[in-house]
Amino acid sequence: MSIFVDKQRLLTSSDTLSGGVNLFRNTDKLDKFWSAFASGWGQAEESAKFASTVNHELIATKSVFHTANDSAMHATICCSQQIYLETGVYTVSFVARNNGTNPPGFSLELFSDYTDKHGGAPLGSTRTNLTNIWQRYSITFRITEAGTYGNWRILHNADTPVAGGSLYYANLKLERGSIATDWCPNYADYYDDLQNQINELKKQIPGR
Template sequence: MSLLFNGTKLAKITDTMSGGVNLLNNTLTMKNFNNMGNRGESNNAPNINFTIDPKEEYQNETNAKEIKTSVFHVYAHKLVNAPVALGQDIYLPAGTWTLSFLARNNTNSDETNTVSFFSNWCANNGWNPLGTSDLIDGVWRQHKITFTTSQGILHENIRVHNVSQDDVPRGSMYFANFKLEAGSQATTYCPSYTDIFNELEMIRNKIGGVIASFIGYFFNYEEVAA
């Protein structure tokens, strides 16, 4: 049996009963990830924005070898203006779940902060987060948020966010390797089944096009594309 949302298969039931399967899409490239419109478009907020950077830009940093995805760089004066929206909705049955990610802030001191995991479901529950991370400092480390739900819930507009008015340490935070999985353990990062399938389809289509072009040329036929 599979979990479906708007006709799209999110995961098999068996996947959500054991850890290791990433239930989030687009974590490799962070396509559609955003900071919920907190952009520096006015004169009084010029330093609120985000970028999605190649991991190679961070290769000289401590623990950078652990970065397997693009890097989401969000910057703002206040933590409340520095959310990371994961650009998707997800239905989760009752159970225990763990969101893991690499993260660091922009300080070389002992200044630390946390982030919490929210969805629009939290609005009807006192805006209490689903869970909160351990302390994030200025070095790339894996962090996790584990939470338990007592019923099946469609979580819309999922994001990690610290809603306090505290300052962002030296104005920036960095995230990579987002993974949501069943259970209370954070396992090694991997892309979702959907992302892997889409990548294989792109390769298959590209190879198919090359083969078709070669055959058309070799037999002096009109070139065709797969």
């Protein structure tokens, strides 16, 4: 059985057992929880802006996160959301590109409060290097200590030059399991959108 909202799949019964549920909030608009980290710079931009870039059809979200710095370790996208994770295997996936003309670039690594508590090594890294063409990437990792973790950071943790000075991310997703599935919003994001629509309709009703 599947549940659809606005012609988009929200969940199936198998998703809750084998992954597919996006644990990250606000990955469609990227205007809450998502930011640059520390001394870096970043902002959400409309995905339509990238309609002329190669493989832009991979972008499923309304917004793309643009982060910029001369050094890869400071060109970081960060999610401040606190997420409770049980022990087990998880996967972060996204589409990304740099702004350079001389690929290949570098791999991307995943950090969080969890890595801060466990020696600082990354949870994992992408298998292929970032290029100037939109491509899918994923990082699979294991949580050995259940807890609530935040400050999810994607970066290349070295003082390596950033090709073109900018990195771009979309379709960000955290899910249980070792398989990266297609992007979908977090359930709560659907609820928030529906509630906002209801509130707008109430404003249009006379006497309210």
